[in-house]
Amino acid sequence: MGLPLGAALAACGTSGPAPSGGAASGAAAGGNGGGAKASYWFLSGPPGEAPRTAAVKRFNQANPNGQIDFNVIQNDAYKTKIKTAIGAGQAPTIIWGWGGGGLRSYVQAGQVEDLTSWFGENAAVKDRLFPGAFGAATIDGKIYAMPCETVQPIVLFYNKKVFEKVGVQPPQSYGDILDLVKKFNAQGIAPFSLGGQSRWTNMMWLEFLFDRTGGSEVFQAVFDGEKDAWNNPASIEALTKMQELIKANGFIKGFSSITADSNADQALLYTGKAAMMLHGSWSYGIQQAQGGDFVSSGGLGFMNFPPIDGGKGDPSDTVGNPGQYLSISSKATPEQKEIAKKFFASGVLDEAEQKEWVGTGGVPIVNGSDKLFTGSKDAEFLNFVYGVASKAKVFAQSWDQALSPTAAEVLLDNIAKLFQLSISPQQFATNMNAVIGK
Amino acid sequence: MSATATGRTSSAAAPKARGGGVLPWLALPALLAFVAFAVIPLIGVLLLSFTSWDTLGTIQLTGLESWQSVLSDPGLPHALWVTFLITALSWAVQTPASILIGVFLAGHQRYRELLAVLYFIPLLLSSAAIAITYKALLDPNFGLGAGLHIDLLTQDWLGEPGLALGVVIFVVSWQFIPFHSLLYQGGVRQIPRSLYEAAELDGAGRVRMFFNITLPQLKYTIITSSTLMIVGSLTFFDLIFVLTEGGPSDATRALALDMYKRGFQANLMGAACVIGVILVLVGLALALLLRRLGGRDPNASQLEGA
Numbered sequence: 001m002g003l004p005l006g007a008a009l010a011a012c013g014t015s016g017p018a019p020s021g022g023a024a025s026g027a028a029a030g031g032n033g034g035g036a037k038a039s040y041w042f043l044s045g046p047p048g049e050a051p052r053t054a055a056v057k058r059f060n061q062a063n064p065n066g067q068i069d070f071n072v073i074q075n076d077a078y079k080t081k082i083k084t085a086i087g088a089g090q091a092p093t094i095i096w097g098w099g100g101g102g103l104r105s106y107v108q109a110g111q112v113e114d115l116t117s118w119f120g121e122n123a124a125v126k127d128r129l130f131p132g133a134f135g136a137a138t139i140d141g142k143i144y145a146m147p148c149e150t151v152q153p154i155v156l157f158y159n160k161k162v163f164e165k166v167g168v169q170p171p172q173s174y175g176d177i178l179d180l181v182k183k184f185n186a187q188g189i190a191p192f193s194l195g196g197q198s199r200w201t202n203m204m205w206l207e208f209l210f211d212r213t214g215g216s217e218v219f220q221a222v223f224d225g226e227k228d229a230w231n232n233p234a235s236i237e238a239l240t241k242m243q244e245l246i247k248a249n250g251f252i253k254g255f256s257s258i259t260a261d262s263n264a265d266q267a268l269l270y271t272g273k274a275a276m277m278l279h280g281s282w283s284y285g286i287q288q289a290q291g292g293d294f295v296s297s298g299g300l301g302f303m304n305f306p307p308i309d310g311g312k313g314d315p316s317d318t319v320g321n322p323g324q325y326l327s328i329s330s331k332a333t334p335e336q337k338e339i340a341k342k343f344f345a346s347g348v349l350d351e352a353e354q355k356e357w358v359g360t361g362g363v364p365i366v367n368g369s370d371k372l373f374t375g376s377k378d379a380e381f382l383n384f385v386y387g388v389a390s391k392a393k394v395f396a397q398s399w400d401q402a403l404s405p406t407a408a409e410v411l412l413d414n415i416a417k418l419f420q421l422s423i424s425p426q427q428f429a430t431n432m433n434a435v436i437g438k
Numbered sequence: 439m440s441a442t443a444t445g446r447t448s449s450a451a452a453p454k455a456r457g458g459g460v461l462p463w464l465a466l467p468a469l470l471a472f473v474a475f476a477v478i479p480l481i482g483v484l485l486l487s488f489t490s491w492d493t494l495g496t497i498q499l500t501g502l503e504s505w506q507s508v509l510s511d512p513g514l515p516h517a518l519w520v521t522f523l524i525t526a527l528s529w530a531v532q533t534p535a536s537i538l539i540g541v542f543l544a545g546h547q548r549y550r551e552l553l554a555v556l557y558f559i560p561l562l563l564s565s566a567a568i569a570i571t572y573k574a575l576l577d578p579n580f581g582l583g584a585g586l587h588i589d590l591l592t593q594d595w596l597g598e599p600g601l602a603l604g605v606v607i608f609v610v611s612w613q614f615i616p617f618h619s620l621l622y623q624g625g626v627r628q629i630p631r632s633l634y635e636a637a638e639l640d641g642a643g644r645v646r647m648f649f650n651i652t653l654p655q656l657k658y659t660i661i662t663s664s665t666l667m668i669v670g671s672l673t674f675f676d677l678i679f680v681l682t683e684g685g686p687s688d689a690t691r692a693l694a695l696d697m698y699k700r701g702f703q704a705n706l707m708g709a710a711c712v713i714g715v716i717l718v719l720v721g722l723a724l725a726l727l728l729r730r731l732g733g734r735d736p737n738a739s740q741l742e743g744a
Contacts, residue, residue, distance in 0.1 A: 080702050087493040105705065109494035197596060197685055254578035256597030256686045264577055273579060406492075409704035417687040 036335035038093035044072040047360035059347035066339040091329040093336040099136030099325040100401040113328040130365045132395040133323035145325035146344045150362035151389040153320040158276040158301040174308040190252035193274035195265035199412040208305040209238040212313040216394040225437035230429035239425030270294040285361040319396040323365045407435045487711035504708035517696040525671045540622020561616045569680035599689035625659030
């Protein structure tokens with residue numbers, strides 16, 4: 001985050017080549033006629049693999065002379081593999097990523113193309129996307145990646161059936177949350193589910209407590225490398241609130257044993273063992289797939305994180321993944337780079353791909369993609385996410401993606417300790433101040 | 439000692455080596471593989487430990503900076519301590535269990551041979567699969583304890599530092615006891631029957647025979663198995679990584695895990711290589727120590743008087 005969200009340069013208003021769905025058009029033969037081939041690696045597994053694969057296949061059909069070879073890689077393996085490949089000069093032409101701190105490390109090593117002037121010449125490609133998506137693609141004022149795929153804010157999910165049973169209303173403020181914690185605990189229901197072993201799950205809590213307590217500028221200062229930025233009184237206050245919530249049994253017992261990758265945290269919510277859960281918007285699809293009729297019968301409630309009484313943050317702010325990102329390797333040949341740019345202009349998020357993302361419960365980062373929601377069984381949730389993303393004053397990027405990999409690892413380590421109550425808020429701040437700017 | 443040792447080997451090898459200097463050549467393939475896959479990477483790691491490299495940019499020579507940052511980090515003594523605990527405790531659990539199972543399986547009864555096949559199964563599973571399975575079984579809300587309504591099993595297994603370490607040692611032992619049992623089974627079968635027959639004639643009971651014949655005769659098997667266990671648990675990584683990721687906070691963050699996290703998650707290759715060098719040194723020292731414990735002459739006979 002930190003990246004001024006509007007940094008997305010104002011529109012330059014020329015009418016570039018319209019990125020209409022180059023998809024369906026003929027060229028069925030798609031003969032692997034000569035010409036260079038670009039390469040592209042991306043993540044496997046639902047929900048993303050199918051739309052990603054289909055987009056490349058459509059592009060290849062439409063462009064027999066400039067094909068893209070793709071390689072599908074599992075999420076955790078991908079992070080290591082792509083780094084190793086880039087370091088060894090073996091990167092694919094198109095580098096899929098999360099933007100932010102990881103992208104910055106590629107830029108500093110001179111491994112990815114500066115796309116600023118290309119976006120200048122092809123303003124239409126840029127103007128059709130959410131401006132907020134460009135923040136994490138922009139490093140020191142220059143754009144190094146094409147935002148793609150879907151926007152994923154962190155959402156406060158709750159189990160409506162449990163709320164009904166206990167006879168309470170969704171929280172309107174952080175004070176309400178603290179009251180609900182007492183009420184649910186009295187009923188033997190865990191107030192919040194949390195997959196604490198995964199660490200980034202705990203981080204989502206801090207992201208909102210920081211924003212609602214002191215506003216987005218508190219973490220912005222960390223991101224900008226200001227000395228001792230974690231010592232900000234608002235930061236200490238948010239960290240203290242965090243530990244108070246843990247001590248008040250706000251989270252399910254044994255949360256440090258629970259992982260998010262097994263989706264056990266989400267199972268706690270849809271089985272009614274926990275009443276609420278802070279999680280990425282992608283959790284909607286998971287609960288729908290695994291929770292039986294929980295979602296379809298209207299059991300799942302969702303809302304943006306409520307304001308904290310007396311806090312400075314704007315309650316419209318949100319945090320999460322403003323998009324996913326495609327960069328071009330600077331080691332690719334000129335022909336490969338051309339193919340990649342053509343893919344960005346005509347292949348990425350064409351109408352067909354947008355529809356597929358909507359089908360998976362995702363909101364494509366394209367202005368007006370909400371018109372595709374009508375008729376979808378998930379329209380209510382999709383409109384909610386579209387509203388949060390488009391109305392957010394600040395759409396902050398997840399901290400671990402925004403910071404450099406070195407600082408992110410220290411951050412996650414210290415968050416785990418903070419949640420174990422083995423360090424105090426001040427110790428957390430001191431440990432984190434030591435890696436500011438690293 | 440070396441004189442007798444070489445004397446023994448050369449006399450034993452003499453009949454085969456009659457063709458001249460063939461023997462040294464036989465070592466060549468192994469030597470080449472060792473140099474290519476162990477010595478050269480090791481030199482690379484040593485050199486990298488004097489640099490700073492984020493795996494993407496250029497490698498910068500920074501002298502002792504990485505060493506200083508690692509050696510002054512309170513995380514290092516902690517990781518060393520965790521590694522020591524895992525090594526010592528898993529040795530203490532595995533050795534007695536493996537010896538007993540090995541002795542039991544050395545019998546030629548049919549049901550024991552069937553059991554031997556069953557006991558062997560954990561060794562065929564990948565560590566990652568074992569870790570994922572245990573993680574699911576130990577889940578406090580959906581695991582074994584919750585499913586069977588046994589409160590004793592419903593603990594915050596991976597969330598309490600002490601429990602998490604215990605779980606790691608248990609799962610490591612579960613996985614490797616079969617392998618060491620196999621070593622001991624072979625060792626026990628090598629013991630000449632005549633020793634037991636003599637003891638029986640002298641009226642020794644089973645327990646007495648176990649302590650006075652079986653255990654002493656297994657001395658070298660114990661040393662081999664212990665070396666494998668100790669050096670192996672020094673670099674133990676995959677199971678811990680999947681099971682706890684070093685957590686809760688850093689209760690199970692052993693050296694090998696620390697190295698991976700610094701190198702591949704925090705992108706500090708220089709620091710990771712420093713830990714790599716430390717691991718090699720500790721491993722070498724332990725292996726040498728264990729050889730020493732094996733006695734002065736590794737070729738001495740254990741069958742005197744048999």
